[in-house]
Amino acid sequence: MSNNEKIASFIGKKALRLTSLLIIVCFASFMLIQYSPIDPVRAYIGEMPVTAEHKAKLEAYWGVNTPPQEKFLNWAGDILKGDFGTSLIYRTPVIDVIEERFTASLILMGISWLLSGIMGFALGIIAGANQGTWVDKAIKTYCYALAAAPTFWLALLLLIVFSVYLGWFPIGLRVPIGVTADNVTFFDWLKRLILPAITLSLLDIAKITMFTREKLIEVLSSDYVLFAKARGEKGLDLILRHGVRNVALPAITLQFLGFSELFGGTVLVEQVFSYPGIGQTAVSAGLKSDVPLLLGIVIFSTLFVFFGNLIADIIYEFIDPRIKQQEALV
Amino acid sequence: MGNKAEINPKKELSTGLETVAGDRKKTEALLTVEDLSLSFTQYASGLRQTELKVISNLSIQAYKGEILAIVGSSGSGKSLLAHAILGILPLNAKLDGKMEYDGKKLTQERKKEMRGKEIALIPQAITYLDPLMKISNQVIGSVEKEKESIMKKLQREVFQRYGLKPEVERMLPHELSGGMTRRVLVSTAVISSSKLIIADEPTPGLDDKTLNETLSYFKDMADKGCAVILITHDIEAALKISHKIAVFYAGTVLEVANVEDFKNNGENLRHPYTRALWNALPQNKFQAIKGHQPMQDEVIDGCIFYDRCSKKKAICSRGIPQLKQVNGGVVRCNNAS
Secondary structure: OOOOHHHHHHHHHHHHHHHHHHHHHHHHHHHHHHOOOOOHHHHHHOOOOOHHHHHHHHHHHHOOOOOOHHHHHHHHHHHHHHOEOOOOOOEHHHHHHHHHHHHHHHHHHHHHHHHHHHHHHHHHHHHHHHHOOOOHHHHHHHHHHHHHOOHHHHHHHHHHHHHOOOOOOOOOOOOOOOHHHHOOOOOHHHHHHHHHHHHHHHHHHHHHHHHHHHHHHHHHHHHHHHHHHHOOOOHHHHHHHHHHHHHHHHHHHHHHHHHHHHHHHHHHHHHOOOOOOHHHHHHHHHHHHOOOHHHHHHHHHHHHHHHHHHHHHHHHHOOHHHHHHHHHHO | OEEEEEEEEOOOOOOOOOHHHHHOOOOEEEEEEEEEEEEEEEOOOOEEEEEEEEEEEEEEEEOOEEEEEOOOOOOOOHHHHHHHHHHOOOOEEEEEEEEEOEEEEEEHHHHHHOOOOOEEEEEEOHOOOOOOHHHHHHHHHOHHHHHHHHHHHHHHHHHHOOOOOOHHHOOOOOHHHHHHHHHHHHHHHHEEEEOEEEOOOOOOOOHHHHHHHHHHHHHHHHOOOOOOOOOOOHHHHHHHOOOOEEEOOOOOEEEEEEEOOOOOOHHHHHHHHHHHHHHHHOOOOOOOOOOOOOOOOOOOOOOOHHHHHHOHHHHHHOOOOOEEOOOEEEEEEOOOO
């Protein structure tokens, strides 16, 4: 297969997969909400006292009594036109809410993603290069402990230690209370970002560290490292020349595959730190029966995770020369 | 990385090799391996440790300007011998015996210093090249910044000599053809200007043309004064270029014969196994002998070839036969004279 053909078939396959994924996710979440006790009319009315007549009018307006299939098609049609509807709790277009909240979350997730990637990779290399020594054991123990810790618990712990006892960081929120948006400084914002980002990255570090460690040990027992030793290479130089190079690509791939867990972690971390990101918004949309917003978030998070996996696939299929080598050997 | 394998100096066994070397007094052996044994510590069932002996009482000598072929079937521990000489055995390996390089004891520290400079390995397959590193960087190896341009020039010269086009420099291992791989692997040794070259199975699966070409590289190195140890299971290839053939069987060398001894029905050969190997070749009698070489965990008191030998005597089952000099070669057999 020529390279162009390969790229074309790859894009085709992925486009097909994305389309079917979106259809299934949309349909499944729509139906789940349809049959859940969520009542959009109740959510709209809130605490206001209304008459039965008034309520019936509202129900007719929201189309409560139209059949589910029709409802789904109406909604899906609007989505295709780019209309995500209006959020019931924010009373603004869903797309605007998502844009604002997703941006806040992306910054948080991006920072913790980079942090966990770099730290985890470094720790994994250190552990793998010193396999069996106390350094390796210490890093491994640390990873097991972290992997066993629940996200919300770790978040609370950090909050208690650093915000309550030590008072180094604010307790939560994205901006200080009582300050208008124009007056929020970069540092106000940064201060509130640090703890959630650290919590989120700490959890990811364990996974990437253990993976990098395993891979490095595998590389160090390979023929080509043996040959490098036979040629007089040793120590740090050997690990930098052959180890890091060969472990980096699979580790980066794994980091991209971790987008779904990153998103899951964000929901919990944002909740604990009251950080107004997409995770927290998803929780309130669910609790307050904001159906259009909830479905909108579902679609965007699906896209987010899909593109993470897509990047991982691209690295795997097109960038890593070892895949080509394996293909050549078959 | 540290290697626990250490030469045990207390053994000073006379093996008769000194007398064999008598006529070569002027050209001292570059590498002398005497009574080498190698075993691995393994966990059998539970915590019980067992020792797996893979090489025992092995003695060879490599001379400058000569090619010594070590011929033996697969799984006889030939590659491990190369790794033992280079000091790149795994941590659970235990090495015993005496090794000397250029008249001085070859300790693990000395091996570390000399590998890649004095002693070079030519590996057997493309898996010995880093799949993500450009060929030129691998051939040059790890060098200091100041030396880079000199090495680059040297690498270009070597590539030109071996008919490797300049674009090969920028290729990754998976882009090389079989013949190119061979030449690249050979260039890694040539560029190091090592005096002792150990080629580990350098000829598997090569077509005749590439095979002869590869063999000619080794001949070339020997002609330039290097000592070449050619580890192979291909006795025909070995006979084409070698000066001496060491016959490796179940972890030890049974005979070191001169290449001229391999002729007619093999009557000049000293050991029955060597004769059997020679007669098994298609152009000779094409006769195979029964049986297979003993497994590594089998404990054998007498001669390791006892079971398959057609000339065995009672004495052969008691004690390993001494290595003795017979007719310009060495052999470990009670019957040889």
